[in-house]
Amino acid sequence: MIESQRMTRKLAVMVSSLGGLLVLAFLMGLSLGSSELGFGEVIRAFKGELDPESVASAIIWQIRFPRVALAAIVGGTLALGGLVFQALLRNSLAEPYILGVSGGSAIGAIIAMLLGFSPFPGVALASFGGSMLVLLLVLGLAAGRSFVQRDSLLLGGVMMNALCGAVIMFLISLTRNTQVHHILFWLMGDLSMFSLGQLPMLLSILPCFAVIYILARPMNLLLMGRENAAVMGVNVKAVTNILLVATTFMVSIAVCNSGLIGFVGLVIPHILRLMVGSDHRLLVPASILGGASYLIFCDLLARSLPAGGEMPVGIVTALIGAPLFIFLLWRSSR
Amino acid sequence: MSAIRVTGLNLHYGKEHILREISVAVEVGEFVVIIGPNGTGKTSLLKALAGLVRVSGEIEILGCPLAGYKRRELAECVAVVPQQVPIEFPFTVADTVLMGRSPHLGLLAVESANDYRIARQAMEFTEIGHLAERRLDELSGGERQRVIIARAICQQPRLILLDEPTASLDPAHQVRIMDLMERLRREQGVTVVMVSHDLNLAAMYGDRLLLMDKGCIIQDGPPRQVLTAGLLDKTYGCRMIIEESETLEVVRAFPVPDRFPLS
Known part of the structure; x- marks a missing residue:
């Protein structure tokens, strides 16, 4: 029989184990790379025991930390974005x-960049506008055939993706x-072009995390x-709209900072x-963590696999994610 | 105060006139079964009562206009058991039943010990306690139906609306579900409104039957008054036999195919 407190206990177990994983990812992200530093050095850097003038300190704080932090926020955003779309659709x-x-978000961002807008709020807003536009088009394509119709939804998305790619190349x-x-x-x-000046823009994602967590129970329903x-008391229209806007906004901010990283x-x-x-x-906190x-681990692969260079992390996530997508699609059609 | 009071209800889907000038009242503690052929608006009427479709006309639920309820307020006093619940994202039985507490909880509130107690009682009431940690997609149809009913009971509603809860269940499970509703009405005074195609179950459990045809309620009264041969023949377009069962003291109705001559 069910006992109370099970939810709190499950949450504690989940947060501590995935939180531990994230700490490990952070340590590895900061210590591994073209010049290897030990975990000990990374930990000393966090304790402030490392000489701020040293090369190790510069590598950790100026090169690797911004990159790993960006990977963490973008990874959390994209995973949560997928979770919300899966629930809503x-x-x-x-x-x-x-x-x-x-x-769509990339198109908006590129147009704004080419017009010489500032990254924030110009590019960010254009990117948000582009992604909302595409989302509404895809939902419009699939609507009337009921939200469950997965094929028309996915087909609409894939076609919009192709169109977006063409428009981007044209631009x-x-x-x-x-x-x-x-x-x-x-x-x-x-993830390599991040500077700390972009941090305020990136932090605007955090309120979206909070809003989505607050709506976790309605998402269950x-x-x-x-x-x-x-009939279980959810104001479906309001909840759907808030979730769509919050999710699209945070995804477009992530795209502005890190480009197109798929399948996370x-x-x-x-x-x-x-x-x-x-x-x-x-699932909401678990997806963020x-x-x-x-994404930190994928980025580690991206910058350590090619000898003497690095590749875009989007290639790594696609190489892992696309086969899984194909497998899931194949299984669901049987 | 009536549990339900409907006056001049009309519903259109495009050009189709689904519900026509329906006026009906259900008193608190009644067990009402809505019967009638397929496509006559039974489910639409239930959805209108649950506030799921936009209608013209007046609906009062427990003395207040339906339009004045917020979704959450309505869910605190009205529970709905739909024909089907999707199971693509399967929850466990316990989690599903606990969802019945959500109208009573704030957005960030965690279920209290009291909420768990209510959920446990609902699961005992519907005899699914042993299934608590099983997933919804692992259950049989009858078990799943009892889970959804447990969720509805967990809402602690004063009115419960059910759409064909016994369809696709074997006779033992049908009786079990109907007994649950009868007990809920008797022990807790819950008003029960149910759509059903099973005329015999309707006659055995319903205080009152509403016979619908083409968007109208064409007969409203106790089973013996509604289940009459002429009326059912005409409404269903099929020969029906109506018999008084002496052992059970109920009226029974069943269809008679043409190859059985009536003498």
């Missing part, structure tokens, strides 16, 4: 990148901008269908559901 294959939301081909290489690298998902949620929102919620079940009061750790 009741489709476990929905994800910001697959739905074309990231692509790039128009420019004589010397930054084309930079933009192309960014497009494939890149929404999994039972819109009518079921409504597919891989992480899928694994976590197998581990902790379907309750969003667990798990997604953060996952």
Whole structure:
């Protein structure tokens, strides 16, 4: 028979284990790289025992820390974004990148960049506008065929993605901008160009985390269908709109800072559901922590696999995520 | 105060006129079964009462206009048991039943010991305590239906609306579900309104039957008054036999295919 406090206990176990994983990811992200530093050195840097003038300190604080922190926030955002879209659309294959939301966000960002807008708020708002536009188009395409119809939703997303890609390439081909290489690298998902000046913009993601966590229980009820949620006391329209706007906003901020990193929102919620079940009061914090750790590890691979260089992290996440997507699609059609 | 009072209710889907000028009242503590052929608006009427579709006309629930309720306020006193619950994202039985407490909880509130007690009672009431940690998609149809009913009971409603809760269940499970509703009404004074295709169960459990046809309520009264041969033949478009069962003291109704001559 069920006992009370089970929720609190589960939450404590989940947060401490995934929190531990994130700490480990952080330590590895800070110590591994072209010049290897030991965990001991990293820990001493955090204690302030490391000489601030030393090379090790410069590597940790100026090169690696911003990058690992960016990976953590973007990873958490993308995983949570996937989780929310999956709940709202009741489709476990929905994800910001697959739905074309990231692509729309990239178009908005590129237009604003080419027009010479400042990164914040200019590029960020344009990127948010682009992603909202694509999201509404995809939902419009799938609407009327009921939200559960996974095929029309995914097809709409894939097509919007193709369209976004074409528009982006068109925009790039128009420019004589010397930054084309930079933009192309960014497009494939890149965590190396982060500077601490972008931090305030990135921190605007955190309130979105809070809003989504507050709506975790209504999200549980929404999994039972819109009518079921409504008769259980959920204001379906308001909750759906708040979640869509908050999620699209944070995803577009993540895209502005790190480009197109796909499939994190597919891989992480899928694994976590197998581990902790379907309750969003667990899944929301778990996705943030798990997604953060996952992207740090993927970035480690991205900067250590190619000999003497690095590749965009988006390539790593796609190499892991796309096969999983194909497998899930194949399994669901049987 | 009536549990439900409906006056001049109309519902349109596009050009289709689904519900026509429905006026009906259900008193507190009544057990009402809505019967009628497929596609006559039974489910639509139930959805209108649950505030799920936009209608014209007046609906009062427990003395207050339906339009004045917020979704959460309505869920505190009205529970709905739908025909089907999706299970693509399966929760455990215990988690599903506990969801019934959500209308009574604030957004960030964690279920209290009292909420767990209510959930446990609901699970005992519906005899699913042993299934607590099983997942919804592992259960049989009858077990799943009892879970959803337990969730509804966990809401502690004063009115419960059910859409064909016994469809696709074997006879033993049908009786079990109906007994649960009868006990809920008797022990806790909950008003029960149910859509059903099973005329015999309707006759055995309902105080009152509402017979619907083409969006209207064409007969309203105790089973013996509604289950009459002429009326049912015409409404269902099928020959029906109505018999008085002497052992059970209830009226029974069943269809008779043409190859059985009536003499």
